[in-house]
Each structure stands twice: as structure tokens, then as C-alpha cells.
Amino acid sequence: MKHTLVCTILFCYSIVVSVAKDIPSTKIKVQAPFGVRTIKVPDFSRSKEFKITDFGAVSGNKASISQAIAKAIDHANKTGGGVVVVPPGEWLTGKVHLKSNVNLHLSKDAVLLFSEDPADYLPAVPSTWEGMECYNYSPLIYAYKCKNVAITGEGKIKAQMDVWKTWFTRPKAHMESIKRLYNLAQAYAPVTERQMVNDTAHLRPQFVQFNRCENVLIEGITITNSPFWTIHPYLSNNVVIRKVNVYAHGHNNDGVDPEMSQNVLIEDCIFDQGDDAIAIKSGRNPEGWRLKTPSKNVIIRNCTVKNGHQLIALGSELSGGIENVFVDNCTVLDGAKLNHLLFIKTNERMGGYVKNIHFTNITSGKIDLGIVGIETDVLYQWRTLVPTVVRRLTPIQDIYLENVKATNVKFISRIIGQKELPVKNVSLRNVKAESVTEKQHIHENAVGLKLE
Template sequence: MKKITLCLVLFLSLIFLSFKKDKSSVTLKKVKVEAPFKMPAINVPDFSKCAKFSIVDFGAVKGDKDKTSKAINDAIAKANQVGGGTVVIPEGEWLTAKIHFKSNVNLHLEKGALLLFSENPKDYLPAVRSTWEGYECYNYSPLIYAYQCKNIAITGEGELKAKMDVWKIWFKRPKAHMESLKRLYYLASYNKPMEERQMVNDTANFRPQFIQFNRCENILMDGVTITNSPFWTIHPFLSKDVVLRNLKVYAHGHNNDGVDPEMSQNVLIENCVFDQGDDAIAIKSGSNQDAWRLNTPSKNIVMRNCTVKNGHQLVAIGSELSGGIENVFIDKCTVIDGAKLNHLLFIKTNERRGGYVKNIYMSNITSGKIDQGILGIETDVLYQWKDLVPTIERRLTPIKNVYLDNVKATNVKFVSKILGQKELPIENIFLKKVSADAVQGEHSIHENVLNFVNKN
């Protein structure tokens, strides 16, 4: 009888310890977002009741990359272990290598704090499960990386900055780099396992993203400044419930998009300033066979009250869109006069992508001069891939239901340029009060479009 009682006590103790370990002090807040489609409330983490952990208490030393890196990651582990916490980066410049998140952690940069990320590629090894231009692979770790995490945040008035000494050399795409691109294309096209997709070698030079949330939920970024990036700057990949607000993003290198939501859902981007060498926002959903396998659309994405100082487009959709993109709303955004911009909205795909695009809304946008036009839709955009590799499986992209309302620019080459395909025309494009003070060429350039309506 005593033996049975002892076993029962031990069993109940294990249950209690397990419950205590899993219990989180992080609460969730719901952010309600109005949109022209049914938009679910977004869950974001609230760390106000959580403990704080200064990296100094874990051994961080200004100017000492190794000690600071270890201190940050040890503090993250501790915050996760106790069920939730805020890791505090105090004022001053802190040199670091990669940062890997765990669930229930807020990385908080105090005013005057600068996290300066090393330019040494070896600091981002071992390779992690990541992506390159829509294909999954093992690559250098993003500078800040979260994999399968819940309830995570980056907040505060401080700055995240990438040293660019090496990455800017890697902007070039020599033959060896292109050969690695070809290899990844074939590996993905024939659904080879991830273990074979090792893309770190002496010549591939696949630059990592600055911040990647990979298969994560309940993500908040609020207040921080981000300067420079090796590749895409903020990359939510296969993630849900993402709020990015009050950010200042400056990155003028190659492929330096501001935010790339990819196969991600329920995303709000608001009150941000973007100054980019590429697109301010580029909405993606993977490339070709890889995305058809994952079968996850980018969906329910709202961008509002943002300012763009430079970029290729205010919002780009594609060309990596093979998983499908739907329910996108861009509202009350401004492109400053003097910005370098190609389009306000540019939807791009090609014969390899498949997927779909539908229910895209843009309203209440003001812009200065645009090098190309307000709306561009093109179905034969392949960039460097055009002559690099053949089409393995041809799938066209249906595009329909695009609405622009109250959109104005000062000077453009065209208002709309829509180039569909004869076998799959683009459908249902509605422009209302969309205009420019001066149009240098044709107002509308259209091929293979069904049901285009322009009301001014």
C-alpha cells in the first residue's frame, strides 16, 4: 500500500512540475483590424507582467562580441525557462553574432542601445533551415532567427544594425553563385529532401536575412530602428499573427526589401518608415514545386499609415507567389516627393509559378514622381532565372479582383500597365479616382485583360 501511495505522489509531482514548466507568464492581446475582407483579430504577446533580464547580468561586455553573444542567448534561454521574460539591451553599442529566439521572449532595446551584428559569415554557422528566393534550404543563420517559436517580440527605441563589410561584396552574383542557384532550383524542383539542400560553401554566398520568423506564431515588432541588411530585412515565413509597427527601416543594398511576408497569414504593418534599396513591402508565397508542396497562401495582410522614402515599389506581390496570395489591403500610405520608386503596386509572376492572386485593395495613397506607373501587372517576369534554368513544369497564375481607390501621384509614365496572357487573361481590375498630374506616355497599356473599369 505504501509503495502504491509513493508512486502516486511521484506521478502527481511529475504532472505538477510539467504544468509549472509549461505555464507562461506571457499574455496575449487581440489587435482588431478593419479591412475590405474578413480579417481575424491578431494575437500579439504582452510582456508587461514578465521578469526582465539585463544582458549585463549575464556577462555582456561592450566591444566583446563573444561575451555579448553568449550573454544575449543565455538571457533568452533563461527568459524561456521561467515561462516568459524581457531580455534588456541597455544603452550603448553592443557587438554581437547571431541571436536565436526561444518562445515567450521579448528582446527589448532601450533608448540609445545599438546591437551591431558582425560581418563575419562564420558567426552565422552552423547552417539553419531557411530559404532563398522562395526555396527552402540550409543556409547561414539569419542575424536574428526564430524557428517554431510562439509569443516573441522585438521592442524598444534602440537600433539593430548590420555591419556590411563582407555582405556588400557578396551582393555581386558571379558564376559560382549562379551555379549554386541552379543547383538549388533543381533540388527544389524535384522535391529533394532538405538534408541535400546544403547551400553553405566557399562560393555560393547566399546572404542571410536580417530577421527571420520561421514557422512562428504571435509576433510583435514595435519601435526599433533597423539599419542595413545582408538580404531581405524582415522575413515572416510560414508564420501567423504578426504585428510590425512604428519601425524605421533603412537598407540600401541588393535585395534589401523592407518586409517580406511569405506564406504568412494575419499580418499588420503600420506606422512604419521604409527607405529601401528594393521593395518596401514584398508579399510572397514561395516558388514553384516547393510552394506547391507546402500549399500555404499568404493571406490577410494589411499595411497602413506607412511612409516610403525610397524603394522599387510601395508594395510588390510576387514573383515568388506559387502558394497563392489573397486578401491584401494597403491604406493611407505616403511616398514622399523625391523618392526613387517604380510602381505603387506591382504584381509579377511567370509561367513557372502557378499559385494565384486575388482580392488586392489599395486606397488613399499619395505619391510624388514614379519612374514607371501607379499599377503594374506583368506575367513574364523571370529576372536572372530567364536564361539560367529551363521551365520544368509550366503553371500560369490566375490574377483577379484588384481594386484601387483614391490613389494619386504627381508624374508617371503610365497609370496602369497590365500584361496578361492570352490563354489566361487577368480579370476584374477596378480603378476609382486613380490619377497623376502628368502622364508622360500612354495612360493605359493593356494586353489580355477582362473587365477593366476606370472611374475618375
């Protein structure tokens, strides 16, 4: 079948997709304080199904399953799109690389179990590590420059963790490797020169990464465990994540990390995390400055958090900027281990900006720290690992919280701006806790505050 080359310009980068014909898409209209957003998602309702068992998958045989999934995906892509079906049962596999116009569908009682052998995620692919682009182990499920791609169904995807757990620690060799990557990014070295698969780096891959993709849907599935960030839409446009149940309690196990992505809807999901439930990011230092693509028009609604560091974190990688975020009608269950409901974190190296953040109708039990925290000197291990090469502060402004309540907190708000660039225009309306054990409001270098 003759293929056509379709070049779509998306934000400040290009996506090149080779397909026979795009499948249909549907439009979701979402009302937000920054206007009605229209998000496209692929529609596979009339697409042909391709069972992996028809392509040679044999239960218990990792090689046959990995090859069958790849063949089915390739066939669906080349024949105009389709649904690759994983039937009931446990299916051990290596990496899964999606292609345009393909829906990976997990049937009820299906478990796609991912190998813990790092060799199964080679060769290295274009990916990221904490906001810096590099070549690294492939994410377990990976889509690169794809259009109309989905993961759906009532089944499960699960990562085996014994090997990845040994990579959680950050020994000297690992720290030297991320220092090398930082310096390469700081020097604007080509990404092809940032090869991070070696004996010392041990940069764990994301579980699911959509890298430079358009029209993405994840719906219905359960995700258990993750080597690193769990769901990572990166430089992608039109992303819907709904009715997804995530349980991941390893190191850096955020639930969803939209990074330099736009028109994102996350709804009706359950998060039980070892890190932030949802962390919105936009690149670290020169990476965000180089790619010039903010995370923008992100809507999060009707989600439940069982555990996590934050309900919503913005940063600390935010050098490309974050704007137009709407979080509404979310619940943090009593007994969850949480630091903040909303935490905005940056430092003197990030630059970027944060603006127009709306946080409404949120309920929570006890919070270890407070409802909202804004800090401008969060550097973690980078403080002593590498010096500040370029100093760029982060303007933070127009943060609106309304109808937010918790039971027990240390503080309602803690806002620590910088003297030369105060945090501006933070509004708290009907933001309350039943018990405040330390101080209601802790503010330094903040102007235009409204407390109602």
C-alpha cells in the first residue's frame, strides 16, 4: 500500500507521520476559566481488531509475545489503523512501541506484564530525564511522533520492579552521569550526543511516554508499578487521560507528568502514588528555553488521590512556562500521605513562568504541610551537584484557589517569593482547614494577595 508523508507543524516543533490514512477523531469541548477548550481524541469505534494471538503470541513466551505485539501494531498502522487486542490472561513482554492510528486495547482480565530486563528496552530512544532530553532506555510503552494513538480497556499494565528498585538509589556514579547530562544540555549539545545508556547512569525509563504526539487517549486501564514517572505526555497536543487507576509507590513515581504539552484533559482517575499525583512540567533550564513550548490548557477534574506528595505540583522543571491550568472537583481521601494540595516549585535557574492557575472545589483530609505552597528556591540534589550557570528567575502570578477545604494542616498557605521578583496576585477565597497547627499564612515577598 502506497504511503503518504504528512508533515504537521505543532507548536514550535514538527511532527512527521507516515500513515495510509488517518482514522476519525472526536472533539471534546471543555469549559474552563480561560475559555472553552476543544480537544481531539482518536475514534477507533469502527476500526478493525487485531488479536496478538493471531500474530504468534504464546502465553509465557516473552519473545513470541513481544514480536506479536510489534507485528500487530505494524500491521494495524499499515492497513489504515486498528485496535491491537491483548486478550485475557497474563502476557510477559518487552518494550511496546506504538504507531499512528493504533489503539492498544487491554481486554478485561488481561495483564500486560513488562520485563524487568533493561536489555529489553534497548536500543536507546529519544527520551528525557527530569526535564532534559537524551537517548535512554525506551519507556515500557512508547510512542514517538505519532498521531491518533490510544491505550484503552479494562485490563492492566504492570511493571516488574526487582531490578528497577536497585536503581532507585543515587550513588556517585549515577550522580556523575546526570551531572554530565546537565552540562550537555547547558551547552546545547545535540540530543544525539547525550547517550545515557551505560553501566553507571541507570536512568530509569518512564512507564508510558507519548513523545511529540498528537491526539492521544488513555482510558479505562489500571497501571501497577513504574520504574520512573508513570504517564508522561511530552511535547504533545490533544491528550485525554480518563478513568485510569494508577498505583505506583517507587522512587519518582508521579502519576501523570504533562510536560510541554497542550490541550490536556485528565479526568475521573484514581492516583495512589509514591510521589506527586499529577506534576505539570516544561523542561529543565536551557531545555525549556530551547524548545519554547509551555505546558498550556491543562484541565484536571473529578480525580481522587489515595496517596502522593502533592495533588498537583507545578515544576520544578518549568523553564518553558506553565499557563492556563484548571483543577476542579478533586478529592484527597482521609489517611492519604500528602504534603500539599497545590505546590508550585522553582529556583533561580529555571526561568520560565507560571500564570493563570485555577484550583476549585477540592476536599481533603489531613495534609502533612499545607493547602498551597509556593517556593522559589527548590533545588534538591542540584544545589551542590552543579553551579548556577545562567540565573533566570520565574515570574509567578495569577493563582486562584476557591472552595478548598481540608481537615488538619500546619498552614493554609506558604508563599516564599524572591525579593527582586515577588509572587503576584494570589487569591484564596473560602480556603479553609478545620485545624491549623502552626500558622495560617506564611508569606515572604508576595504582593497582591487576597484572602477572603
